[in-house]
Amino acid sequence: MPLVSMRQLLDEAAKGGYGVGAFNVNDMEQIQAIMEAARETKSPVIVQASRGARQYSQDNFLYHLMLAATELYPEIPTVLHLDHGNSVETCKTAIDMGFTSVMMDGSLNPDGKTPSTFEYNVDATRQVVEMAHAKGITVEGEIGCLGGIEDGHGAGLDGLSHLTDPDQAVEFVKLTGLDALAIAIGTSHGAYKFSSKPTGETLKMARLIEIHNKLPNVHLVMHGSSSVPKALQDIINQYGGKLKPTWGVPVEEIQLGIKNGVRKINVDTDNRLAITGAIRKVFWETPEKFDPRDYLTPAREAFTTVGAAPMTQFGQAGHAGDYAPIPLEEMARRY
Numbered sequence: 522m523p524l525v526s527m528r529q530l531l532d533e534a535a536k537g538g539y540g541v542g543a544f545n546v547n548d549m550e551q552i553q554a555i556m557e558a559a560r561e562t563k564s565p566v567i568v569q570a571s572r573g574a575r576q577y578s579q580d581n582f583l584y585h586l587m588l589a590a591t592e593l594y595p596e597i598p599t600v601l602h603l604d605h606g607n608s609v610e611t612c613k614t615a616i617d618m619g620f621t622s623v624m625m626d627g628s629l630n631p632d633g634k635t636p637s638t639f640e641y642n643v644d645a646t647r648q649v650v651e652m653a654h655a656k657g658i659t660v661e662g663e664i665g666c667l668g669g670i671e672d673g674h675g676a677g678l679d680g681l682s683h684l685t686d687p688d689q690a691v692e693f694v695k696l697t698g699l700d701a702l703a704i705a706i707g708t709s710h711g712a713y714k715f716s717s718k719p720t721g722e723t724l725k726m727a728r729l730i731e732i733h734n735k736l737p738n739v740h741l742v743m744h745g746s747s748s749v750p751k752a753l754q755d756i757i758n759q760y761g762g763k764l765k766p767t768w769g770v771p772v773e774e775i776q777l778g779i780k781n782g783v784r785k786i787n788v789d790t791d792n793r794l795a796i797t798g799a800i801r802k803v804f805w806e807t808p809e810k811f812d813p814r815d816y817l818t819p820a821r822e823a824f825t826t827v828g829a830a831p832m833t834q835f836g837q838a839g840h841a842g843d844y845a846p847i848p849l850e851e852m853a854r855r856y
């Protein structure tokens with residue numbers, strides 16, 4: 522099966538009442554791990570690459586690895602998505618490369634840090650929608666800003682300073698014509714989201730529900746959705762790491778989101794923790810080893826295990842065979 526549009530996956534998820542995890546990758550092992558998790562759970566999957574990932578892997582390597590994934594996992598509907606595109610130009614290079622979905626994150630200025638104006642966001646997102654839809658490619662936009670800047674995307678602070686305004690979200694969708702809307706409800710990127718277990722109050726779930734009620738047909742996206750499990754933190758610290766105690770987004774809150782219009786859930790940090798824990802364990806227990814396969818193999822396995830769990834929790838498991846891919850040309854005609 523060729524790479525498919527994200528719009529098709531999210532439309533199917535809406536019909537089935539489930540969510541689809543979007544997992545960040547940077548290299549071959551991470552792509553292999555997430556495809557294997559998708560096969561184990563029979564899940565459609567969104568594989569996403571940030572600007573940093575594209576730079577690290579070089580676009581051509583990443584794209585051709587993804588083509589290999591579609592050849593080796595032909596039964597899995599797979600999307601290649603640009604995560605946090607910072608400008609129209611960045612989205613254009615992804616579209617030209619063969620990505621089947623792009624995020625224009627115009628909630629921030631092109632520096633990826635400072636909150637932008639509503640007008641800038643509408644203008645940049647609208648331009649990307651016109652360019653992408655002409656080729657059947659999906660567009661995610663964002664209104665409101667996430668907190669934290671530890672990984673380079675976010676407005677800093679605690680995640681509560683730039684929550685999504687529901688009326689502005691309605692206006693934004695109307696003016697841009699996007700396919701999926703990322704909203705800010707109090708979370709942030711990275712491992713250090715909360716200093717104690719968050720509740721539905723901490724996470725502003727009521728606001729998410731309000732946005733869904735105003736935009737019942739829009740696919741909502743939750744960024745910063747790693748649950749940062751204590752078990753993964755403990756493995757890292759047991760083998761010489763120095764993570765401070767921290768809490769992520771409880772899976773029950775994501776599941777409540779899925780009942781209220783959330784169709785795409787972004788997860789990166791949990792997989793990073795799994796990989797790092799597995800590598801540290803090998804280094805700690807067998808310091809004499811130096812063949813990268815000795816630590817990259819368990820790292821890849823750990824990512825597969827940690828990646829398969831949300832696929833089941835979000836409900837996408839078992840849905841890989843539900844539908845045939847719609848060609849991008851046909852998607853373009855439908856817009």
Ligand code: G3H
Pocket residue numbers: 545571572573574604605672673674710711789790
């Ligand atoms: O939202 C950010 C993702 O976790 C990707 O992070 O820019 O370090 O690749 P990155």
Ligand code: 13P
Pocket residue numbers: 545604605709710711712743744745746747748787788789790791
């Ligand atoms: P986490 O840092 O919670 O994994 O979020 C990832 C993300 O939102 C990527 O866009």
Ligand code: ZN
Pocket residue numbers: 605674710744745787
């Ligand atoms: Zn994000």
